Amino acid sequence: xxxxxxxxxxxxxxxxxxxxxxxxxxxxxxxxxxxxxxxxxxxxxxxxxxxxxxxxxxxxxxxxxxxxxxxxxxxxxxxxxxxxxxxxxxxxxxxxxxxxxxxxxxxxxxxxxxxxxxxxxxxxxxxxxxxxxxxxxxxxxxxxxxxxxxxxxxxxxxxxxxxxxxxxxxxxxxxxxxxxxxxxxxxxxxxxxxxxxxxxxxxxxxxxxxxxxxxxxxxxxxxxxxxxxxxxxxxxxxxxxxxxxxxxxxxxxxxxxxxxxxxxxxxxxxxxxxxxxxxxxxxxxxxxxxxxxxxxxxxxxxxxxxxxxxxxxxxxxxxxxxxxxxxxxxxxxxxxxxxxxxxxxxxxxxxxxxxxxxxxxxxxxxxxxxxxxxxxxxxxxxxxxxxxxxxxxxxxxxxxxxxxxxxxxxxxxxxxxxxxxxxxxxxxxxxxxxxxxxxxxxxxxxxxxx
Numbered sequence: 001x002x003x004x005x006x007x008x009x010x011x012x013x014x015x016x017x018x019x020x021x022x023x024x025x026x027x028x029x030x031x032x033x034x035x036x037x038x039x040x041x042x043x044x045x046x047x048x049x050x051x052x053x054x055x056x057x058x059x060x061x062x063x064x065x066x067x068x069x070x071x072x073x074x075x076x077x078x079x080x081x082x083x084x085x086x087x088x089x090x091x092x093x094x095x096x097x098x099x100x101x102x103x104x105x106x107x108x109x110x111x112x113x114x115x116x117x118x119x120x121x122x123x124x125x126x127x128x129x130x131x132x133x134x135x136x137x138x139x140x141x142x143x144x145x146x147x148x149x150x151x152x153x154x155x156x157x158x159x160x161x162x163x164x165x166x167x168x169x170x171x172x173x174x175x176x177x178x179x180x181x182x183x184x185x186x187x188x189x190x191x192x193x194x195x196x197x198x199x200x201x202x203x204x205x206x207x208x209x210x211x212x213x214x215x216x217x218x219x220x221x222x223x224x225x226x227x228x229x230x231x232x233x234x235x236x237x238x239x240x241x242x243x244x245x246x247x248x249x250x251x252x253x254x255x256x257x258x259x260x261x262x263x264x265x266x267x268x269x270x271x272x273x274x275x276x277x278x279x280x281x282x283x284x285x286x287x288x289x290x291x292x293x294x295x296x297x298x299x300x301x302x303x304x305x306x307x308x309x310x311x312x313x314x315x316x317x318x319x320x321x322x323x324x325x326x327x328x329x330x331x332x333x334x335x336x337x338x339x340x341x342x343x344x345x346x347x348x349x350x351x352x353x354x355x356x357x358x359x360x361x362x363x364x365x366x367x368x369x370x371x372x373x374x375x376x377x378x379x380x381x382x383x384x385x386x387x388x389x390x391x392x393x394x395x396x397x398x399x400x401x402x403x404x405x406x407x408x409x410x411x412x413x414x415x416x417x418x419x420x421x422x423x424x425x426x427x428x429x430x431x432x433x434x435x436x437x438x439x440x441x442x443x444x445x446x447x448x449x450x
Contacts, residue, residue, distance in 0.1 A: 016071060017070045018040075019073065020072060020077060021035055021075075021078035022079040023078050023421070024377070025370065026392070029370055029371065031369070031373060033421045038052075042444070045398050046396065046398055047394065047397050077403060077404060079402065082140060082141070082441070082442065083377065084376065084377060084390070085141045085333050086303040086383050087282040087303035088147070088341070089335055091119050092115065093341065096335050096336040099111035107312060116149045125157045125158070129154075133167060139343070139433070140434070142402075143167070143390065145240075146158060147172055148171060152198055156198065159212075163210050175192075178226075196233055199233065199237050199239065211240065214230050215243070228273060234278075240278040240280065240384075241274050242279070242282070243269065245266060245287070246287050247282070247283035247309075264288055266281075269281075275294070280302075281295065282303040282332055283309060284302045285309055292321075299328070300328070302330070303331065304331055305338055307340060307349045317353070320357075320365050323367070323375075329383070331347065331372075344429065344433065347376050350375075373429070377391050405436055406424055408450065412431050
C-alpha cells in the first residue's frame with residue numbers, strides 16, 4: 001500500500017515529511033492515536049500523503065522520492081491539529097484576568113467600553129494586538145475569529161499583525177450605532193462606510209489566511225438600518241458573520257423590548273439577514289427549542305464559551321443537547337469575558353461545565369474527551385466553513401498543526417514508564433500549556449518554535 005501511495009504521489013512536490021506519533025479527531029466520537037505515523041506536506045502546506053505504522057526504511061524511501069527533509073519526533077512527542085478559537089475580542093486582552101466582578105451588561109459599561117475606546121490610538125492598538133496574537137499563537141491557536149473595535153485604522157492594524165505573524169484568522173471591525181456610550185459609538189452611515197472600507201482593505205491583501213468578517217456587536221447596539229446594511233455587505237462580498245446570542249437573561253429581555261415584533265432573539269438576526277450558513281453565534285446559553293431549530297435550519301455555527309459563561313455568571317449552555325441535535329459546534333475563549341486566551345482552558349471548562357449541568361439535567365450527559373477535542377479542532381473548522389480544509393490530518397487538507405513535547409524544561413507534565421500515547425495526550429490536554437507547544441505550523445509554515 002505504501003509503495004502504491006508513493007507511486008501515485010510521485011509528481012507532487014513535498015516540502016516536509018513528519019515522522020512520529022500523531023493524534024487527531026477521526027469524528028465526533030473518536031480520537032485516532034497513530035504511532036510511527038508519516039504526514040507528507042507539499043510546498044503549499046497541503047497534506048499529500050498520510051501513513052500509519054511506517055518503518056524507518058519506508059520513511060527513507062519517501063524522503064528520496066519527494067526529495068524532502070524529514071522531521072523525526074521523539075518517542076514522547078506527538079503532532080496534533082492546531083486549536084481553533086471561534087470567538088475572541090482582541091482589544092479586551094488588555095484587561096484579561098481582571099474585572100470579573102460583574103455580569104454582562106454592567107461589565108460592558110464598566111470595563112469593556114472604556115478599554116475598547118482607547119483603540120482610537122493606533123500606537124496603543126499596535127502594542128496590544130501584537131501581544132494578543134503572539135499569545136494565541138504560542139498557546140497553539142492556529143485559527144481565530146477576532147472582534148476588533150469600531151475604529152477602522154485599528155482594525156486594519158489587527159489584520160496586518162495577523163498577516164505578518166502567519167496566523168489564520170477572521171477579523172471583524174465591530175459595529176455599534178445605538179445604546180452605547182457617547183465616547184464609543186458610530187453613526188449608522190459611518191459604521192457601514194468604515195466596514196466596507198475595512199472589507200476592501202483586507203480583501204486587497206489577497207491572503208487566503210486572513211478574511212474580513214461582518215461583526216455587529218449584538219442586537220442591542222445595532223439599529224435595524226445598520227443590521228440590514230451589514231447583511232447587504234455580507235451578501236455583496238460573500239463574507240462570514242459573527243455576533244452574540246442568548247448569552248445573558250437580562251440581554252435577552254432587552255432584545256425583546258427592542259424588537260417586540262419578533263418571537264425571539266435569533267429571529268431578530270434572521271429577520272435582518274444576518275443568520276446564514278456562514279454565521280458564528282457566540283454563547284447561545286438560553287436558546288428556546290424554536291431558536292435551536294432555526295439555527296440548524298440556517299446552518300449557523302455556535303461558539304461555546306464555557307470560561308466566559310461561568311466567569312460572568314451568564315449560565316451553562318446545553319451543549320450535549322446541541323451536539324445530539326447536530327448543531328455546528330466549536331469553542332471560543334471569549335477574551336476577556338473568559339480570563340484565558342488558551343483553547344486548552346476552554347476544553348477543560350467545557351468538560352466541567354458539562355458535569356455541572358448534568359447534576360440538574362441528568363439527560364444532558366457531560367461531553368467526553370473525543371467530543372470536546374472534536375469541537376476544539378474539526379468542529380471549529382466546520383464553524384469557520386473550513387471543514388474540508390482544516391481540522392485533522394487527511395490528504396488534501398492544509399497542515400495547521402502543533403508539535404507537542406511533554407518533556408520540555410519546566411513542563412507541567414510528568415511522564416512515567418507506563419504512559420502510552422493516549423495517556424500522554426490526555427495529560428497534555430488536562431495539564432499542559434504553552435511550555436509544551438514546541439512548534440506551530442499554519443499552511444505548513446512554522447510560525448512559532450520554542
